[in-house]
Amino acid sequence: MKKKHDTWTRTMAAVIGLLAPASAISFVRSREQLRRYTGASMAGHNRVRPSRRSADAIISRDNAMLVARARDLVRNNVVVAGAIRKITNNVIHTGIKPQAQIRDKGGKPSPINQDIERTWKTWDMSNEFRQVQELVLRHWWIDGEVIVHLWIDQARLDEGVCPLRMTILEQDMLDNTVHGTLSNGNTAKHGIEFDAKSDPVAYHILTTHPGDTGILSLGTDTKRIEARDILHIFVPERASQTRGVSLMAPVIQEMADLSEYQVNERIAARLASAFGIFVKSTTDLQGNALGGIAGDADESAEPEMSDYIEPGRIQYLPQGTEIQTAKSDRPGTTYEPYVKTSLKEASVGFGLRYGNFSHDYADSSYSSERAGALDERRGWIGQQRVIIDKLCMPVMRRFLEVAAASGLLPTVVISAPIIWQTPGWPWTDPTKDSKAAQMELDLHVTTHRKIAAARGDDWDDVVEQLAREKQILKEHGLLEENENE
Numbered sequence: 001m002k003k004k005h006d007t008w009t010r011t012m013a014a015v016i017g018l019l020a021p022a023s024a025i026s027f028v029r030s031r032e033q034l035r036r037y038t039g040a041s042m043a044g045h046n047r048v049r050p051s052r053r054s055a056d057a058i059i060s061r062d063n064a065m066l067v068a069r070a071r072d073l074v075r076n077n078v079v080v081a082g083a084i085r086k087i088t089n090n091v092i093h094t095g096i097k098p099q100a101q102i103r104d105k106g107g108k109p110s111p112i113n114q115d116i117e118r119t120w121k122t123w124d125m126s127n128e129f130r131q132v133q134e135l136v137l138r139h140w141w142i143d144g145e146v147i148v149h150l151w152i153d154q155a156r157l158d159e160g161v162c163p164l165r166m167t168i169l170e171q172d173m174l175d176n177t178v179h180g181t182l183s184n185g186n187t188a189k190h191g192i193e194f195d196a197k198s199d200p201v202a203y204h205i206l207t208t209h210p211g212d213t214g215i216l217s218l219g220t221d222t223k224r225i226e227a228r229d230i231l232h233i234f235v236p237e238r239a240s241q242t243r244g245v246s247l248m249a250p251v252i253q254e255m256a257d258l259s260e261y262q263v264n265e266r267i268a269a270r271l272a273s274a275f276g277i278f279v280k281s282t283t284d285l286q287g288n289a290l291g292g293i294a295g296d297a298d299e300s301a302e303p304e305m306s307d308y309i310e311p312g313r314i315q316y317l318p319q320g321t322e323i324q325t326a327k328s329d330r331p332g333t334t335y336e337p338y339v340k341t342s343l344k345e346a347s348v349g350f351g352l353r354y355g356n357f358s359h360d361y362a363d364s365s366y367s368s369e370r371a372g373a374l375d376e377r378r379g380w381i382g383q384q385r386v387i388i389d390k391l392c393m394p395v396m397r398r399f400l401e402v403a404a405a406s407g408l409l410p411t412v413v414i415s416a417p418i419i420w421q422t423p424g425w426p427w428t429d430p431t432k433d434s435k436a437a438q439m440e441l442d443l444h445v446t447t448h449r450k451i452a453a454a455r456g457d458d459w460d461d462v463v464e465q466l467a468r469e470k471q472i473l474k475e476h477g478l479l480e481e482n483e484n485e
Helices: 002-019 021-033 055-076 078-091 112-127 129-142 154-159 249-272 335-350 354-358 366-405 411-415 430-442 448-454 459-475
Strands: 097-100 146-152 164-169 187-189 192-194 200-206 222-226 230-233 277-281 321-325 418-421
Touching: 055 078, 055 129, 055 249, 078 129, 078 249, 078 335, 078 354, 078 366, 097 112, 112 129, 112 164, 112 366, 112 411, 129 146, 129 164, 129 230, 129 366, 146 200, 146 366, 164 366, 200 230, 230 366, 249 335, 335 354, 354 366, 366 411, 366 418, 430 448, 448 459
Parallel strands: none
Antiparallel strands: 097 418, 146 164, 146 230, 187 192, 192 200, 200 222, 277 321
16 A cells, blocks of 8 residues: 555656646655654644653653642642642542451351451541541642551550551652662662562662751661552553652643733732822923922922822922823733633643632533533542552551451451442432432442442441431330331
8 A cells, every 4th residue: 555655646746747846846745744643743833852761761850840849839829729628628538438348157247347447446546547548649649659658666556556657758758869770689760679570679768858957868868668568659650650740740830820920910910000100291300300490499499299199189280291190901801811721721630620620610500510520529539549549458458467466356357358438429419319319229220338338428337327316216205106117
């Protein structure tokens, strides 16, 4: 096919060239365009030459600046700070909580489940695991990665608490100078040590944060920690990636430009509100810009023009002068469209509806907001899955091992199946949504447990609470006979 294409092109070009050589050249070029991707064309304005380096190579070059700018936006940009809070509030909310699922030989829930959850709750309160979840999520969004160091504190066991402890480390704590082939034959990439199978075997962690005030990074020691005791939480986007990248990377420039533009507009608006007046003169008023007579011997004489305006004042102007007021059209008519467009683009990067991101619901409708909310929640559910898989489950497995080894729980719990109850969201339209849920139950396409989970409730707790309430009503004679049946 390629040969026929080339032969036909040459033949037609020869014919055209007999009459118009320039047209023949243009014809050949246009034919060549049919054989290539236009996205790879270097013609005209499309002269971008992006790098084809590995993900790790690009990250090592740009990551420090990306993280610094992302952190600065979260500190100082009200919209970005609000977006991160919205995400953490919806993904974590009251916390992602475990439910043990051990069953006895008869298939019924084992009493050990309650022991696991009771021991976990005590440990959870001691380690503030909900706040850990929120902190991990924030660092994932802002820094692109976070490190959790698991270690044992035997002093906790004296308090009846599982001695497993956690330390949250920022990505700055990885020693990037540990890079290349090591003396033990392993290979290190920016502080992470890999074996011959490309599996991480250790992390080289700085003992102090390199950005701490008064601490010189040259004097900071590095500690090698086994990979078993480290949770390196990030989501790779390329196969050649071993370090995380800020999820805010695509919106950093957009939000920085918007912030700068708004600052400039605020300055211009302040200048415009300063009601300046200029006195224009066609005569020579040397010696007194306010209109006095040059060389006037009487220094105390009141000038013919004032440098301020008093209410009700009648002012006579010197001959040959006129008044001009300073005018400004800032912010202009393009301000609002530009801000709205920038926020819409940034909202896509954060996975939020524009109205939810900017609190601008002027152009929203009920149906569009509802559709956007469904798509938004899918993103939050995906983030919950990441937190469960990369933080909650590994921590729970280590917790069960340590609790069993410490005698707080029987050894059977080490392999206990665990499900995680995530916070849900209230129904957008309670009446319609509850009817839809009932229809799905009638069609046997869902369960009470799934419906409760979607709302962030534990169905077992709901059933137990309903049973207790029914018993109380019965004891007080407030339960109807038919309800009692």
